[in-house]
Amino acid sequence: MATANVVQTSISGGSSNALALQGDGAFLPKLDTASRLALTLGTPDKGLMVYDTTLSTICVWSGTAWELVADSSDTPLQYAGGARDAVCYAGAQSVRVFRDYATMGGFRFRGQYTKSLVPTFPMPANKVVTSPGALGGMTAKTNENWYAIFACANTGDATATLKMMPFLRAGVVAGSSIGLVKGGEGLTPPDVAQTYAWTSANNLVGVDLLVITEAGGFSGRVTKITANSASSISVQTIGSIANHDTFLPAPPGYDHYVYLGSFYFDTLEVRNIYVSGTLVKTKGIYTVYPNTASGAYPYPNFVEIDGSGYISPLATAIVLDSSCVLSTASTGEYVEYFAGDGSLHIVQSGYVFKDNGGNMSVVFSNVQVPFLYPQKFWYANGGLAASRINGQFNVTGWIEP
Numbered sequence: 001m002a003t004a005n006v007v008q009t010s011i012s013g014g015s016s017n018a019l020a021l022q023g024d025g026a027f028l029p030k031l032d033t034a035s036r037l038a039l040t041l042g043t044p045d046k047g048l049m050v051y052d053t054t055l056s057t058i059c060v061w062s063g064t065a066w067e068l069v070a071d072s073s074d075t076p077l078q079y080a081g082g083a084r085d086a087v088c089y090a091g092a093q094s095v096r097v098f099r100d101y102a103t104m105g106g107f108r109f110r111g112q113y114t115k116s117l118v119p120t121f122p123m124p125a126n127k128v129v130t131s132p133g134a135l136g137g138m139t140a141k142t143n144e145n146w147y148a149i150f151a152c153a154n155t156g157d158a159t160a161t162l163k164m165m166p167f168l169r170a171g172v173v174a175g176s177s178i179g180l181v182k183g184g185e186g187l188t189p190p191d192v193a194q195t196y197a198w199t200s201a202n203n204l205v206g207v208d209l210l211v212i213t214e215a216g217g218f219s220g221r222v223t224k225i226t227a228n229s230a231s232s233i234s235v236q237t238i239g240s241i242a243n244h245d246t247f248l249p250a251p252p253g254y255d256h257y258v259y260l261g262s263f264y265f266d267t268l269e270v271r272n273i274y275v276s277g278t279l280v281k282t283k284g285i286y287t288v289y290p291n292t293a294s295g296a297y298p299y300p301n302f303v304e305i306d307g308s309g310y311i312s313p314l315a316t317a318i319v320l321d322s323s324c325v326l327s328t329a330s331t332g333e334y335v336e337y338f339a340g341d342g343s344l345h346i347v348q349s350g351y352v353f354k355d356n357g358g359n360m361s362v363v364f365s366n367v368q369v370p371f372l373y374p375q376k377f378w379y380a381n382g383g384l385a386a387s388r389i390n391g392q393f394n395v396t397g398w399i400e401p
Contacts, residue, residue, distance in 0.1 A: 083277025
């Protein structure tokens with residue numbers, strides 16, 4: 001084996017301040033994020049490289065700012081090979097999971113995990129996840145927000161720990177910084193700023209972040225958080241994240257984690273949920289999407305419906321009941337169409353025939369519309385639609401593989 005040749009550098013403040021050459025490889029100077037950011041550098045230092053031990057990535061000084069090499073946390077998605085946990089309502093501030101062991105696979109995205117499925121830990125005896133004790137990196141929950149449940153552990157732990165983390169929604173994006181806005185029900189312009197009670201500023205630095213949506217579609221890539229405040233986060237690789245995109249941080253302080261499921265905190269408590277492992281039914285507050293008022297949405301001119309906030313950000317389909325009243329003495333057919341896009345690609349339809357002169361109440365129940373684009377589907381109707389009043393969608397659940 002070749003003798004290591006060490007070339008001293010002027011970097012200080014980290015665990016190593018030397019570039020070590022050994023055989024065919026090289027060890028860059030190692031600094032944690034705080035030490036790296038504390039360095040006094042200028043244009044003459046352009047090209048300086050260090051290994052950031054907090055972010056587990058290489059950083060290069062451009063002459064004016066630090067640039068981070070592509071995410072070291074990105075891994076090919078791993079096939080899940082089974083349904084999710086059957087999460088259910090346990091109390092006003094808690095939900096319950098049922099598995100006995102947790103195999104650490106990172107985030108779960110569209111039926112696949114983001115990390116290799118190792119190692120495995122026994123679950124804790126108490127499988128109830130309760131706020132505020134189970135909040136990850138937070139001192140208090142944010143109401144009207146979606147939350148994810150994780151099993152977490154550090155190497156050497158006897159059992160896993162259950163934690164919950166909030167889903168986040170992008171407001172204004174400036175460089176690598178993302179302002180946070182409300183992501184719960186009733187999302188209407190303008191955006192409402194959202195704040196989170198993190199235990200401290202920058203307590204999420206180095207934590208994995210699942211990018212759920214970007215560039216108008218589903219993403220699934222994993223980056224890292226480089227800074228956080230009550231109202232914003234900064235990320236290692238911004239990619240195409242823009243206004244209204246959604247993402248999910250992993251619980252801070254753990255070597256391993258795996259996503260188990262999601263639920264909603266409304267203004268007072270956990271919304272009732274019942275999970276089969278793929279199909280999720282929700283009951284509690286009457287979750288109406290008030291988009292279809294009186295009148296017709298004539299086929300083939302579909303109208304776009306955005307279900308954001310009414311279902312989990314990780315949902316791949318929405319489940320709803322569509323209802324209205326046909327207020328006319330006329331008889332005839334009435335039809336509703338549901339599509340995955342605006343190009344006549346119908347995935348489900350409902351049909352009734354009105355055979356008398358009185359008003360007729362219509363309900364098409366358990367309509368399931370898969371998403372081609374995140375949280376969005378398209379709607380149209382026909383027949384006696386011009387006499388349609390009191391139209392509404394009652395969101396009753398979602399599908400999440």
